[in-house]
Amino acid sequence: METDLMVLTEKLLEHIPENLRLKDIDIKVLNDHLDFFLSKADIIVKDFYDTLFSNEATRKVFHEGERPIREKSLAEWVVKTIGGKFDKDYWAWQTFVGILHIKRKVTNDYMLIMMHRISDLVIGEAYKDLPAEEAAALKTAWLKLAGIVLSLISESYHYFYLVAISQTTGIKLNLLDNLVRVEVDNLLEANKKYRLT
Amino acid sequence: MKNLDAILQELLMNTDSEAVVLANSDGLPLAAINTKDDNRIAALTASLQSMTDRFVENFNRDKSKQIIVETEQGYITIKRVNDNLVLMLLSGENAKLGMILLYVDDAIKRINEVFV
Ligand code: HEM
Numbered sequence: 307m308e309t310d311l312m313v314l315t316e317k318l319l320e321h322i323p324e325n326l327r328l329k330d331i332d333i334k335v336l337n338d339h340l341d342f343f344l345s346k347a348d349i350i351v352k353d354f355y356d357t358l359f360s361n362e363a364t365r366k367v368f369h370e371g372e373r374p375i376r377e378k379s380l381a382e383w384v385v386k387t388i389g390g391k392f393d394k395d396y397w398a399w400q401t402f403v404g405i406l407h408i409k410r411k412v413t414n415d416y417m418l419i420m421m422h423r424i425s426d427l428v429i430g431e432a433y434k435d436l437p438a439e440e441a442a443a444l445k446t447a448w449l450k451l452a453g454i455v456l457s458l459i460s461e462s463y464h465y466f467y468l469v470a471i472s473q474t475t476g477i478k479l480n481l482l483d484n485l486v487r488v489e490v491d492n493l494l495e496a497n498k499k500y501r502l503t
Numbered sequence: 504m505k506n507l508d509a510i511l512q513e514l515l516m517n518t519d520s521e522a523v524v525l526a527n528s529d530g531l532p533l534a535a536i537n538t539k540d541d542n543r544i545a546a547l548t549a550s551l552q553s554m555t556d557r558f559v560e561n562f563n564r565d566k567s568k569q570i571i572v573e574t575e576q577g578y579i580t581i582k583r584v585n586d587n588l589v590l591m592l593l594s595g596e597n598a599k600l601g602m603i604l605l606y607v608d609d610a611i612k613r614i615n616e617v618f619v
Contacts, residue, residue: 476557477550484530485550488543 307469307479315398318461322454328392332447336388339444343388346431347381353427354380354420367410387451400455404462408470414460425452506617507534514610518603520594521577524548525614528587538593548591551581569607571600578603584611585618 308314319327328336355373358364368376383403390396407417428448432441472479494501511523511534522537522544530546538544555567570581577596580603583589590611594603 474557475550476553476560478528478553480529481546481549481553484542484546488540488546 307472309469311398311401312394314462314465315394315401315458318401318458319397319454321461322457326450326453328447328450328454332450333392335443335447336392336451340385340389342432342435342444343384343428346428347384349431350384350424350427351377351381354424357423358420364416367412367416387455392451397454397458400458401462404459405466407459408463408467414463417459417463418456421452421456425449507614508536510610510613510617511536514592514606517606518592518594519598520592520603522593524591525584526589526591528553528589533588544591548581548589552583552589555581569604580604580607582607582611584614588614588618590614 308317355377358367359373387396425448429441429445432444432448435441436444468479468482471477472482477485507525511525514520515523515536522535524535524538524541524544525533526545526548527533528549530549532538532541532545535541535545551570552567555570559565559567566583568582572579572581575596577594577598578592578600580592580594581589590607592603592607
């Protein structure tokens, strides 16, 4: 059972098709737009938390008075990300962010919907402020980055959730897989009306 | 496997039992008789064995020798065959625990002989 973040991260990165990985040119585009992101950090962070706090299920995730700390960590994430080197340490950090969210039950659906929201904002602001060609390059680089980050955070959440069950119960991951498999057929059968022909 | 089936069949007869499964440690059935859903019972058998081992570990004891569940309708016995195999025997209310344990041990010895 792999629990070394670096090793696991490398394995997860291998899941990403070549054309969806960040190329040097994407990294350059992101790094070159650090000032753009710094100027937008407040808008992104405010929108992110206004959105989360406007909805009961997401608001409930946070403790009383926690919002300012979380705003600070998201702003930090944006700046460290855009100005960063996108090396092994950076990707392992994203895998760690997945584990961190398990404790607070920030499930992958929340993560996905909010990363899409950030992407929507970033791309909208880019087309508002930058020449179209530059905005298009930034859009490509950002969407690749967001996709990779999401895949690491979400799979890390799912994987370490299972690792935690496995380690407390002693049930190996292969065995957990089989426990799931015996039930999946029943779930499919119960919901077969959704099957395409 | 023919040999395994014969061993398990004999175990059922000798112990007045109803069903038996031999599962590997990933929870896949290697042989089963009368278990309605072999895959499920094998996976649950392996899980109970794993959970019991982890439970016992917390008390710094050696691995469990066997798991015996007593129900109104009789005993369910789970016992490790070797590091990779575990046996589950579902017995009826008339089955005697002493006989069950005796024949389970005998069956385990014979199953291990099949795999040498
Ligand atoms: C785009 C998606 C997200 C990113 C990139 C992100 C990033 C982060 C980072 C970097 C931290 C850690 C700060 C530290 O090291 O202390 C953190 C913590 C946290 N995030 Fe997120 N987050 C995301 C989505 C969400 C969502 C959707 C929620 C809630 C619905 C959420 C709730 C939290 C909470 C409660 C913590 C504190 C965890 C703890 O107890 O330490 N996050 N997030």
